[in-house]
Amino acid sequence: MARWKTVSIVGVGLIGASIGQALLRRRLADDVIGIARRQTTLRAARRVNAVTHTTIDLARGVAEADLVVVCTPVATIPELVRRAAEHCPEGTLITDAGSTKAAIVAALDNNLPRGCRFLGSHPLAGSEKTGPSYSDAELFEGRVTIITPTRNTRAEDFDALEEFWTGLGSVVVRMSPEEHDEAIGMTSHFPHLVASLLAGMLPEQWFRFTGTGFLDTTRIAAGDIELWKQILMQNRLNVMKNCQALAQELLRAAQALRDGNEKVVEEILTRGKKNRDALGG
């Protein structure tokens, strides 16, 4: 018998469909119920074997869930978790896969009806691509998933969720929702904004003079606008601080370039290379 009888996935885009594929491929769930607003999304999720059943009716879709995973844009997560809690079996554990945690957890922690509990998750995996057709059963393999317990979190819920993500191949790290948002603000949300600003600065007549460097540096700017707007707004104060910090660094670099101060330029390049080399990949 599989670890989970029924896992319901609300939102079967890139992340939701990858979770479903991984659960079925690894025989961790007997049934994976895909729930989405549009039949075209559900058809695509079936096509890539991410789900065993599908429905556009949230209430029916979560009715027999042992675990509900909400994989929708961050601004929609609290409302969908609440609706799931009203219709799933009493006392069901609900999690998400959103890129922000503080606002979502604050809205849901210790606050659900019928004995249901929410515990936040964030698998650090994804792509500038969206939709179930880009899903990948190995998306979480070797990748960190952050789980954000609070003082209200039960130990058995944490253990169950850790087992869930570990089963998909992830390395689980626990952090508070606030620590999560600060760290991921720097490693993901802020770089997205920088890539967007840099891509946006390029005049059209110079498009053909871009090489792999510019393309790599701005790749994530191709991401979905609505998704990323919601993420940036939910984590706006951390990203704001990063914007201010980089602006100061840029003005310091500008001063060094104006003065012909090679030492400062070398120091910037050295620190950047040291970190980037350490990251690998």
Next chain:
Amino acid sequence: MARWKTVSIVGVGLIGASIGQALLRRRLADDVIGIARRQTTLRAARRVNAVTHTTIDLARGVAEADLVVVCTPVATIPELVRRAAEHCPEGTLITDAGSTKAAIVAALDNNLPRGCRFLGSHPLAGSEKTGPSYSDAELFEGRVTIITPTRNTRAEDFDALEEFWTGLGSVVVRMSPEEHDEAIGMTSHFPHLVASLLAGMLPEQWFRFTGTGFLDTTRIAAGDIELWKQILMQNRLNVMKNCQALAQELLRAAQALRDGNEKVVEEILTRGKKNRDALGG
């Protein structure tokens, strides 16, 4: 008979060795003389079939050249071109592959001994990797190479150099050295500095929370420090202006985030995605 009898390449790193490989693979040159300061570099260039002859003696290496291509770090190019001009056959055409053009061309234009002429080139190809072992005979295929003639440039020299790069698979574009530095400052030099600053901002305890987004956005920060310091210093006024412009954009974004101004954030993401989608790749 090949188009060129003897091409001498001064500096057989990634770019120089790739030129040599492409010339030999495409039978565009009978002899390719590789010139470098170190025997280990020359041995590596021979190993990847980038050269037919090698020497650490510049004077001997260029003595029979029909064309000399200087592929060394930008700060060393003017001096090496001058030395090549003193020892190559009278009236030989000399070019380079440097990432900056204004300073190099200003130093060499209409200013060489013995009837030699310098005409600047910049193939928009490369990598954060360095050295002949990363060379690639197809590196220039389909890539733009900018040639920077001045009012002193002879039409036949331009034609010969255009034929040279076209022969390696490049699409040749002509620009003034100043236009080149302004455009490439924005598409290459400035993004390098941004990637370095961003990588340098990341605290070590968050290294493991980076995903493909951060890795892509900072990849070029792994480039050679000395090479890039020279490039940034040679093009410092253009890069300085870009730094100031991005700093302003970041402060505007910070203000919008502080105010919860979704419209500005959406506008930034929209402009960035529009440009990035247009670039492809």
